Amino acid sequence: MSLTDTLGADIARAMKAKDATTLTALRMLKTALTNKSIEKSRALDAAEELQVVNALVKQRRDSIEQFEAAGRHELAAKEKAEIAVLDAYLPPSATDDELTAAVEAAVAATGAASAKDMGKVMKAVMSALTGKTVDGRRVNELVRAKLS
DSSP states (O other), X not given: OOHHHHHHHHHHHHHHHTOHHHHHHHHHHHHHHHHHHHHHTSOOOHXXXXXXXXXXXXXXXXXXXXXXXXXOHHHHHXXXXXXXXXXXXXOOBXXXXXXXHHHHHXXXXXXXXXXXXXXXXXXXXXXXTTTSBOOHHHXXXXXXXXXX
């Protein structure tokens, strides 16, 4: 069952439950998937669907930072609720231990010695953690700390 089919059923369930927050987040996700599919002129594969979900979660996180900086805590709470809904459609997150191990393995594999090699290491880490939800900022911090 594809993500789009699952979304259709989940939207119907949220409508019956009158859960406005979930319904808004799911409709937004379905729209984003449809737009990406139209942009590509074909059906999306599973990896592309996950990229769309990840992009939406990242947008929400950025919005939370901006809302909290502006003192709009009610809007930040709304964004957090949407992230909770979207997280259900993502694979499990990589743990800190997995991230650290992947960074160390990537540094060893690429022979990185300085911050100039950061791009190679980041690419290796992200490919090693395929299939897990990974926060790119966290990986960047770990790589930067390891190479400095």
